[in-house]
Amino acid sequence: MITTSGLTKVYRSRGREITALDGVDLHVREGEVCGVIGQSGAGKSSLIRCVNLLERPTAGTVTVAGQDLTALAGRGPRAGKELRQARSRIGMVFQHFNLLSTRTVQDNVELPLEILGKSGKERSRKALELLDLVGLADRAGAYPAQLSGGQKQRVGIARALAGDPKVLLSDEATSALDPETTRSILQLLRDLNRQLGLTVLLITHEMDVVKSVCDSAALMENGRIVESGTVGELLATPGSELASALFPVGGEATGEDRTVIDVTFHGEAATQPVISQLSRTYNIDISILGAAIDTVGGLQVGRMRIELPGRYEDNVVPVGFLREQGLQIDVVGAPQLVKEGAK
Ligand SMILES: Nc1ncnc2c1ncn2[C@@H]1O[C@H](COP(=O)(O)OP(=O)(O)O)[C@@H](O)[C@H]1O
Ligand SMILES: [Mg+2]
16 A cells, blocks of 8 residues: 655755655555554654655655556656545545644644635534544544644544544654543554555554554664564564563573573463473473563564573584473573574
């Protein structure tokens, strides 16, 4: 639904060049909620602004719903009209809501409909329908200053939906909100994704956000995407930084000459019998250093950190046994061996 390829953005300010995007290849499937994570300055906002052409990319292409927006942006007035139409099908939600304070809630939602040239009657019908959808039907006549932060963001979301978009872009939509309001706004985005089949690309710096609503995630560093995939794929990738951030298990080795292993299992797979089998078969004592079961991206995932006596070389056979049981095994603190294990 959204594909960027080789997307590059170089800002020129005061004689300096800043490469905010350095060849970003991102693919978001139709109907998916994709979360982009990364530290401040990583290029997340530049990415989202380039996806809807608020910012002109320096190089690369952006395709949304099969339409190459970058090609439209480069051509004459007729293409300009097509680009405006294409952009009206992309909703955008901002961190600071960007509501007009002198307009009522309803008039704020009607604004993009005015720009689209809809009649007064149609605008008002659509705005009330959208306010109902975001749970604010009774505040249509209020002014932004009379609303809480969460309510303002609901108005921002209703406004973003005015052009019946297929795609919703959200840049840190919840970072100005308290945790409880954050949860309710995320739930709303998730509901809209399901009800309307909206594809959502959201930017955040909070892992919890990804955990509760995203189907897939991408990690940005220095203008590049360094990891991406569905939550399931990430959890199944040995050594994935995103996976361990999504689903951390604690526990330190109890001494030298120990092998520490993270065992990841999905759905119903029970590790308990496997661990005791392992212990019996190889006659070794296994310590459990940490364990957690959680729902990540709608999937049940369990992770257990265990410790075997002896170094990794001494444990090749038991580790092989665990892999044969279909469990995902990450050896902790042995980078070269982790790589070997990933083959
Ligand atoms: N309009 C701009 N002009 C110049 N530099 C910019 C502009 N917008 C962003 N940058 C720079 O580009 C880099 C990426 O910024 P941004 O996309 O806002 O990252 P993020 O949203 O991940 O914090 C930063 O170094 C930032 O200072
Ligand atoms: Mg930003």
